[in-house]
Amino acid sequence: MHAHHARRWSWEGTLMIEYEHVSYTANGQEILREVTLKAEPGECVLLVGPNGSGKSTLLKLGLGLLKPTSGTVRVCGGNPYSSKETRRKIGFIMDSDVLDVLLTGKENLEFFYELYNGSRPESGFINSVLERVGLSEEAGKKAGQYSKGMRKRLEIGRLLLYHPKAVLLDEPFSGLDSGGKELLVDVVRELKNNGAAVVMVSHETEFALGLADRVVLMVGGRTLAHFSPEEFSNAYVVSGEGTENLDGIKLGPKSVIIVSRAGVDEIVSACREKGVALEEVMPLMKAIRREG
Amino acid sequence: MDAVLKHELKRIKSSVRSWGILYIIVAIPLGVPLLRGLATKSWEAALPLFLVAVLGPSSLGRYKQDVKNGLIPGIFALPIEPWDIVRARALLSLTISLAVGALNAFVLWYVGRAVGNGGVSITPAIVAAALAGGVGSALISPSVWIKNVGVKMVSAFAMIVALIGSFLFISPLDATLLAWAISALLLGAGALCSINLKKEGIG
Numbered sequence: 277m278h279a280h281h282a283r284r285w286s287w288e289g290t291l292m293i294e295y296e297h298v299s300y301t302a303n304g305q306e307i308l309r310e311v312t313l314k315a316e317p318g319e320c321v322l323l324v325g326p327n328g329s330g331k332s333t334l335l336k337l338g339l340g341l342l343k344p345t346s347g348t349v350r351v352c353g354g355n356p357y358s359s360k361e362t363r364r365k366i367g368f369i370m371d372s373d374v375l376d377v378l379l380t381g382k383e384n385l386e387f388f389y390e391l392y393n394g395s396r397p398e399s400g401f402i403n404s405v406l407e408r409v410g411l412s413e414e415a416g417k418k419a420g421q422y423s424k425g426m427r428k429r430l431e432i433g434r435l436l437l438y439h440p441k442a443v444l445l446d447e448p449f450s451g452l453d454s455g456g457k458e459l460l461v462d463v464v465r466e467l468k469n470n471g472a473a474v475v476m477v478s479h480e481t482e483f484a485l486g487l488a489d490r491v492v493l494m495v496g497g498r499t500l501a502h503f504s505p506e507e508f509s510n511a512y513v514v515s516g517e518g519t520e521n522l523d524g525i526k527l528g529p530k531s532v533i534i535v536s537r538a539g540v541d542e543i544v545s546a547c548r549e550k551g552v553a554l555e556e557v558m559p560l561m562k563a564i565r566r567e568g
Numbered sequence: 569m570d571a572v573l574k575h576e577l578k579r580i581k582s583s584v585r586s587w588g589i590l591y592i593i594v595a596i597p598l599g600v601p602l603l604r605g606l607a608t609k610s611w612e613a614a615l616p617l618f619l620v621a622v623l624g625p626s627s628l629g630r631y632k633q634d635v636k637n638g639l640i641p642g643i644f645a646l647p648i649e650p651w652d653i654v655r656a657r658a659l660l661s662l663t664i665s666l667a668v669g670a671l672n673a674f675v676l677w678y679v680g681r682a683v684g685n686g687g688v689s690i691t692p693a694i695v696a697a698a699l700a701g702g703v704g705s706a707l708i709s710p711s712v713w714i715k716n717v718g719v720k721m722v723s724a725f726a727m728i729v730a731l732i733g734s735f736l737f738i739s740p741l742d743a744t745l746l747a748w749a750i751s752a753l754l755l756g757a758g759a760l761c762s763i764n765l766k767k768e769g770i771g
Contacts, residue, residue: 339645360647374642378579387578390571391647 367440
């Protein structure tokens with residue numbers, strides 16, 4: 277576990293997704309503050325945090341939908357806000373679908389293929405993608421008639437049309453049935469193996485942790501801590517008077533985050549030793565879900 | 569053909585197939601000058617004005633639909649710039665408007681001959697009117713993409729003026745000039761806002 281400023285990451289190779297001291301303010305409200313986050317080729321970074329911590333805004337900045345107030349966002353070496361050539365290298369699934377409901381599933385994929393590859397797809401290719409995402413039989417239906425899960429599957433199909441080098445996913449599992457979730461895990465793993473850097477926001481940690489190489493906790497528009505998936509699974513929020521005496525990451529005036537592989541008993545003993553008037557111990561994952 | 573242009577064409581085809589309402593939207597401005605022409609036997613004047621009005625409402629409806637469905641602003645995460653869409657829509661609007669204008673000129677000429685208005689013919693004024701209408705529609709179409717409420721108000725106002733104007737203006741020249749003036753105004757506002765589209769807080 278690493279506090280935000282406690283460790284300087286050393287990066288090798290090309291950085292595919294790079295946020296450098298990024299701040300974003302909208303309507304006078306500071307949504308992101310001095311965020312620095314990097315993802316290397318083949319790496320998956322999972323962003324977690326309560327609602328309103330700025331996770332989705334960070335992804336929108338990476339997609340070029342928003343322009344940072346200060347700092348720099350670089351994806352595959354380019355600026356996604358101003359360069360569509362940069363966006364051509366990015367794969368994404370957003371919380372709301374980016375599909376044309378007036379067109380059929382097949383027409384949507386044909387359009388996306390041409391946009392990303394600059395040429396028409398070879399005969400049968402789109403059908404093979406539709407088959408992989410389980411939409412062969414619905415290919416001729418308009419996307420507007422699709423269920424939420426089917427629309428999400430179509431968006432997964434978009435990731436298979438080209439070779440994205442950077443992938444940004446905002447709650448990609450939402451709306452998918454278990455088969456769809458497994459399909460998404462397979463596709464993201466495949467993209468990672470092909471060298472794509474992935475930044476993902478997901479509350480479905482059961483699936484997301486299986487893909488993640490690193491977990492970044494965001495709170496109040498800042499990155500508070502970096503964890504390995506294993507550390508994150510063993511992280512607890514400890515609340516009570518005197519928690520500042522514990523060796524952990526300060527979360528609030530009376531709470532810290534502690535990683536304990538031995539579990540709650542070890543934390544309780546440590547609190548006793550350090551004279552902490554313990555009020556609550558809760559797995560970090562659960563605390564985030566409780567916060568929304 | 570450009571991927572965005574092809575996409576827009578497919579959307580139009582899809583809309584025409586499934587939206588009966590589109591026919592009504594087009595039929596109203598087509599019908600207004602026809603009624604006016606029947607009443608006054610002055611066919612040419614209405615052409616540029618109602619053509620300006622034809623594609624505005626349909627584009628506005630489509631814009632709203634796109635926002636509702638999440639396509640806007642999400643589409644700009646794709647390798648597309650606002651200008652690509654504005655250009656494709658303007659080109660299609662222009663083509664459709666000119667086709668409708670030419671068809672309408674022919675219908676008016678034919679109807680005029682049938683009701684015994686011998687003065688009506690496919691004159692340079694009608695051609696100019698069709699052109700002005702086509703360009704006007706093309707320019708209104710991208711302007712309604714804009715989030716800015718002020719621009720939408722101007723668009724709506726222009727459409728109302730166009731419809732009322734269909735009844736009031738007699739001279740084809742006046743009508744043509746008015747259509748150009750409205751178009752120029754909307755072009756300015758539309759271009760300005762489309763350039764700033766991303767800065768207007770989309771997403």
